[in-house]
Amino acid sequence: MIKLFTDIDLDGLGSGIIAKLAFGENADVEYCSYRILNQRVEGFIENLHHNRDEVYITDLAVNESVEKKLDKRFRDGKHVRMLDHHVTALHFNEHKWALVKPEYDSGKKTCATSLFYDFIIEHKMMERSKGLEEFVDLVRQYDTWEWQENNNVTAKRLNDLFYILGREKFEEEMLHRLASNQDSFSLSDMENRLLDIEETKIERYIHSKNRQLVQTFIDDLCVGLVHAEQYLSELGNALNQMNPHLDMIALLNVGSKKMGFRTIHDEIDVSAYAKKYGGGGHPKASGCGLTDEAFKKYVINVFDIPPLKPEPDRNELNIKGAGYGTSYQNGNGEISFIYPQQDGKYVITHIGKKLSQVFPSFEEAELFLKRKHASRLRYDQDCLKELASSKNMPIEDIKKMYPEIVNTILNEV
Numbered sequence: 001m002i003k004l005f006t007d008i009d010l011d012g013l014g015s016g017i018i019a020k021l022a023f024g025e026n027a028d029v030e031y032c033s034y035r036i037l038n039q040r041v042e043g044f045i046e047n048l049h050h051n052r053d054e055v056y057i058t059d060l061a062v063n064e065s066v067e068k069k070l071d072k073r074f075r076d077g078k079h080v081r082m083l084d085h086h087v088t089a090l091h092f093n094e095h096k097w098a099l100v101k102p103e104y105d106s107g108k109k110t111c112a113t114s115l116f117y118d119f120i121i122e123h124k125m126m127e128r129s130k131g132l133e134e135f136v137d138l139v140r141q142y143d144t145w146e147w148q149e150n151n152n153v154t155a156k157r158l159n160d161l162f163y164i165l166g167r168e169k170f171e172e173e174m175l176h177r178l179a180s181n182q183d184s185f186s187l188s189d190m191e192n193r194l195l196d197i198e199e200t201k202i203e204r205y206i207h208s209k210n211r212q213l214v215q216t217f218i219d220d221l222c223v224g225l226v227h228a229e230q231y232l233s234e235l236g237n238a239l240n241q242m243n244p245h246l247d248m249i250a251l252l253n254v255g256s257k258k259m260g261f262r263t264i265h266d267e268i269d270v271s272a273y274a275k276k277y278g279g280g281g282h283p284k285a286s287g288c289g290l291t292d293e294a295f296k297k298y299v300i301n302v303f304d305i306p307p308l309k310p311e312p313d314r315n316e317l318n319i320k321g322a323g324y325g326t327s328y329q330n331g332n333g334e335i336s337f338i339y340p341q342q343d344g345k346y347v348i349t350h351i352g353k354k355l356s357q358v359f360p361s362f363e364e365a366e367l368f369l370k371r372k373h374a375s376r377l378r379y380d381q382d383c384l385k386e387l388a389s390s391k392n393m394p395i396e397d398i399k400k401m402y403p404e405i406v407n408t409i410l411n412e413v
Contacts, residue, residue, distance in 0.1 A: 001026055001028055001050075001053045001054070002019060002023045002026050002027045002028065002053070002054045002056065003028050003030070003044060003050065003053050003054065003055050003056065004016060004019045004027065004028070004029045004030065004056045004057075004058065005030050005032055005037060005040060005041055005044075005055075005056070005057045005058075005060065006029065006030075006031060006032070006056075006057070006058045006059050006060065006112065007031070007032070007033070007034075007058070007059040007060050007112070008031045008032065008033055008167070009059075009143075010139055010142060010143065010158070010159045010162050011059050011111045011112050011113050011139055011140075011142075011143040012031060012058065012059045012060070012112065013031070013162065013167060013170070013171060014111070014112070014113030014116075014135070014136065014139040015058040015059060015083075015112050015113050015116045016029040016031065016171065017135075017171060017174055017175060017178070018113065018116050018117050018120060018132075018136075019056070019116075020171075020175060021126060021132065021175065021178060021179065022120050022125045022126040023125070031167065032060065034060055034061075034279065034280075034287075035258075035289055037057075037060050037062060038062050038063050038065070038066045041055075041057065041062055041066050041070070042065075042066050042069060045069060045070065045073050045078075046069070051078055052078075053079070054079040054081070055070075055073075055078075055079055055080050055081070056081050056082070056083070056116075057081070057082040057083070057084075058082070058083045058084065058112040058113075058115070058116050059083075059084060059085075059086075059111075059112030059113075060084070061082075061084055061086065061088070061089040061092065061280065067092070067095075070082075070095075070097070071095055071097070074095070074096065074097045080097040081097055081098075081119075082095075082097060082098040082099070082100075083098075083099050083100075083112060083115045083116050083119060084098075084099075084100045084112060084115075085100065085101060085102050085109070085110040085111055085112055085115060086100070086102070086271065086280055086281055086282065087102050087271055087282070087283065088271050088272070088274075088275055088280035088281065088286075089280065090102075099115065099119075101115060108146075109140070109144035109146060110140065110144075111139060111140040111143040111144060112143075113136050113139045113140060113143075114136050114137070114139070114140045117132070117133070117136045129178070129182040130182065130183055130184060131177075131178055131181050131182045131183055131184050131185040132178050132182065132185070134184060134185040135158075135174070135178060135185045138152070138154060138155045138158050138185070139155075139158070141155040142155040142156060142158060142159045144282075145237070145284070145285070148237075154186075154187065156234075157187060157191075157192070157195045158187070159233070160195055160198050160199075160202075161187065161191055161194075161195060163230070163231075164194065164195075164198055202231050202234055205230070205231055205235065206231070206234065206235055206238045206239070207310075209226050209228055209235055209239065210238075210239060210242055210243075210310060211307060211309075211310055212226050212227070212307050213225070213226050213239060213243065213249075213307055213308050214226070214302055214305050214306075214307050214308070215243075215246065215305070215308050215374045216301075216302050216305055218250075218297050218298065219273070219297075221247040221248060221268070221273075222245070222246050222247045222371045223246065223247060223248055223249070223250050224239060224243055224246040224248070224249045224250070224308075225249075225250045225252060225298060225302060226239065226249070226250075226251060226252070227251075227252045227253070227254065228251045228252070228253065229253055229255070229256075232251050232260050233262075233285065235249075235251065236249045236251055236260060236261075236262030236285070237262060237264070239262075240262055240263060240264040241264065243308070244264065245366070245367050245370040245371055247263065247265060247268050248261050248262060248263040248265075248268055248270055248273075249261070249262045249263070250298060252290065252298055252299065253290070254290065254295075254299065257289055257290040258287060258288070258289060258290055259274075259277070259279075259287060259288055259289070259290050259294060259298065260285070260286070260287040261273060261274055261281075261285070261286045261287065261288075262284065262285050263284050264284065268283075268284075269283045270282075270283065270284060270285065270286040271283050271286040273286065274286035274287060274288040275288075277289065277291050277293070277294050278291065305331075306331035306332075307331070308331070308374060308376060309329075309331070309376045310376075311376050311377045312377060312378075312379045312380070315377070315379065315380045316380060317380045317383065317384070317399070317402045317403075318377065318378055318379070318380050318383045320362065320366070320377065321362045322339075322403070323339075323340060323403075324339070324402075324403040324404075324406045324407040324410075325337045325338065325339035325406045325407065325410050326338045326339070326362075326377070327377075327378045327383050327406070328366075328369055328370075328373075328375035328376060328377055328378060329375060329376065329378050329382070330373050330374045330375040330376065331374060334350065334351050334373065334375070335351065335378075335386075336348055336349060336350045336351075336369055336373065336375050337349045337406075337410055338362060338365045338366060338369060339410050340362075341358070345358050345359060345360055346358070346359045346360075346361065346362050346364075346365040347359070347365070348365055348368070348369055349410065349413050350369075350373065352413065353413070354413050383402075384398050384399055384402070387402075387405060387406075391405065
């Protein structure tokens with residue numbers, strides 16, 4: 001028997017599909033989260049009935065205790081093979097039975113599915129298939145987020161379909177499609193129509209969660225926290241793009257006791273961060289269990305922090321980089337302005353007081369303000385109402401004189 005332990009995501013399922021196509025009924029695939037992997041692997045290899053079985057592990061890394069038991073199994077002449085692409089698992093390369101390879105020699109990023117397919121083909125366990133290779137590369141592009149650089153929407157849609165259909169139905173459909181058509185791989189018209197509807201749902205979900213986003217500093221990182229149970233990859237990436245001043249986004253699921261971390265910044269390695277809580281993953285996408293320590297930091301300590309307000313995208317007066325000043329406000333009601341000096345550099349007033357820092361650009365001033373005070377761009381209407389009240393003037397008159405009024409106020413600070 002061929003026993004495969006693999007992850008529960010699309011990349012893990014891709015490995016499972018390859019195993020079933022290559023070995024047929026001899027393949028026994030067990031989809032595991034990292035929380036149960038060690039228990040499942042240990043239980044299997046310690047059962048004497050499985051001494052002659054071939055054991056594969058893809059897209060997951062066991063703990064040190066199970067690692068030693070796998071090494072002993074290998075030294076005793078029994079089969080063990082691990083294939084992974086996460087940088088947090090690179091230390092496994094010291095074993096003859098493991099290959100952890102984050103990138104190909106060409107610089108292209110790998111995934112567990114592509115590494116497992118390469119291994120199967122190299123050892124002549126199945127014939128090459130153009131359709132399967134197209135499927136494998138779609139999985140690889142999605143898992144590494146290369147699809148976004150290439151604008152390969154089909155890779156993203158493949159993952160969306162996986163979550164819509166569920167693992168069993170998706171696996172059944174892909175096995176049938178890949179076995180019956182080896183010349184090419186594509187999604188059906190019906191699947192694409194279904195995915196069009198799903199995209200609308202994802203967009204609504206992202207915008208609703210952006211309104212729930214809480215900002216705080218944890219472990220010296222400026223983190224955006226949100227509780228979420230679905231569309232985690234899309235949500236994490238979108239929230240990062242919508243809030244680039246944050247170092248990373250933390251996606252919390254108290255029900256499943258899991259956390260995910262996403263970042264768009266090259267200088268932030270969330271895989272190393274997740275490792276502190278017993279997890280791992282990619283430099284820009286990782287996960288771990290919601291430990292007692294993490295629960296205190298990410299749930300209890302931030303419970304009373306109000307969520308960030310969404311920023312306007314249709315302002316006509318209070319716009320970013322305006323020469324007369326741009327107004328911001330945080331969850332505590334504290335108002336700030338960013339405005340240029342005569343030398344072209346930018347300064348900030350916060351609650352009516354001018355800060356001592358000087359910034360070379362508007363963007364750097366805004367970054368400081370958002371990280372330091374969790375401030376957001378104010379809506380035109382809010383600015384107009386406040387000025388109309390303080391100046392005892394009609395809103396229409398304030399609107400006509402808005403740049404002059406704001407400029408006068410700031411010159412008096």
